Amino acid sequence: MSKQRVAVLGARGRMGSEAVRAVEAAEDMELVAALGRGDPLDALAETGAEVAVDLTHPDSVMANLEYCVTRGVHAVVGTTGWTEERLALLRGWLDASPGTGVLIAPNFGIGAVLTMRFARQAARFFESVEVVELHHPGKADAPSGTAVRTAQLVAEARRDAGLPAQPDATSTALDGARGADVDGVPVHAVRLRGLVAHQEVLFGDEGETFTLRHDSLHRSSFMPGVLLGVRRVSAAPGLTFGLEHFLDLD
Numbered sequence: 708m709s710k711q712r713v714a715v716l717g718a719r720g721r722m723g724s725e726a727v728r729a730v731e732a733a734e735d736m737e738l739v740a741a742l743g744r745g746d747p748l749d750a751l752a753e754t755g756a757e758v759a760v761d762l763t764h765p766d767s768v769m770a771n772l773e774y775c776v777t778r779g780v781h782a783v784v785g786t787t788g789w790t791e792e793r794l795a796l797l798r799g800w801l802d803a804s805p806g807t808g809v810l811i812a813p814n815f816g817i818g819a820v821l822t823m824r825f826a827r828q829a830a831r832f833f834e835s836v837e838v839v840e841l842h843h844p845g846k847a848d849a850p851s852g853t854a855v856r857t858a859q860l861v862a863e864a865r866r867d868a869g870l871p872a873q874p875d876a877t878s879t880a881l882d883g884a885r886g887a888d889v890d891g892v893p894v895h896a897v898r899l900r901g902l903v904a905h906q907e908v909l910f911g912d913e914g915e916t917f918t919l920r921h922d923s924l925h926r927s928s929f930m931p932g933v934l935l936g937v938r939r940v941s942a943a944p945g946l947t948f949g950l951e952h953f954l955d956l957d
């Protein structure tokens with residue numbers, strides 16, 4: 708069986724360097740390019756990369772994806788910063804390049820994917836919900852992509868269940884004290900030396916609270932998800948948003 712030809716973008720970063728090791732260790736993959744900031748993307752075409760793994764920066768990911776998609780290179784994307792406008796642009800490039808697949812995974816960790824799934828399930832049963840994400844202080848974006856996705860899923864489930872806006876009598880507050888409002892769900896971001904990637908989803912109702920917590924203690928926790936994405940993305944043309952679509956969770 709021929710090996711899948713894989714490139715890693717952001718190869719010298721915290722996640723990228725872990726992904727380089729994971730791809731090198733995978734028997735069914737060959738690492739053909741490991742690119743850092745400033746390295747020309749033409750290395751992808753020159754090395755015949757079939758799948759690019761993007762673990763760069765929200766400021767870089769769009770140019771990388773435009774390059775990949777327009778040349779039929781599939782992409783597995785962990786980089787954050789996704790908005791409806793960015794997704795619309797990406798969908799446009801994909802429409803013009805049928806057969807090319809892009810997976811955007813807000814989180815490659817199985818526990819994080821399950822947290823999002825369980826949070827969506829729990830959402831309709833509780834009057835109140837808040838998300839707290841906790842990360843290392845080198846993280847570029849806040850709140851995390853995972854927290855934004857979690858809040859969106861919870862908000863969607865609340866809307867589907869006909870739940871009203873949650874109660875909050877705050878009438879005076881310091882800026883930021885109530886977190887960011889993501890679709891009506893307060894999201895709080897903690898940055899603390901020693902942490903990697905963690906999230907709590909707190910639900911509350913009369914006389915009880917219910918908390919989901921996930922901890923990525925090492926970036927190796929993301930690698931099975933990255934490799935799964937690489938193995939599956941070429942058979943999934945168009946945009947796949949969320950690793951759960953490549954997992955049998957039911």
Ligand SMILES: NC(=O)c1ccc[n+]([C@@H]2O[C@H](COP(=O)([O-])OP(=O)(O)OC[C@H]3O[C@@H](n4cnc5c(N)ncnc54)[C@H](O)[C@@H]3O)[C@@H](O)[C@H]2O)c1
Pocket residue numbers: 716717718719720721722723742743744745746762763764765767768771784785786787788812813814815816848929
């Ligand atoms: N989806 C997930 O499971 C997951 C997990 C961890 C991190 N992330 C995300 O991955 C991204 C990277 O995180 P990190 O902690 O590794 O950051 P990092 O700063 O350690 O690494 C990013 C690397 O990308 C490089 N880079 C920037 N622009 C580039 C470009 N155009 N081409 C090639 N390299 C480029 C930087 O120089 C840096 O070395 C962030 O958006 C982060 O939120 C996602």
Ligand SMILES: O=C(O)C1=N[C@H](C(=O)O)CCC1
Pocket residue numbers: 787813814815842846847850851852853854903904
């Ligand atoms: O360390 C990071 O940066 C992480 N980014 C992703 C996010 O923003 O959700 C996934 C968790 C780690």
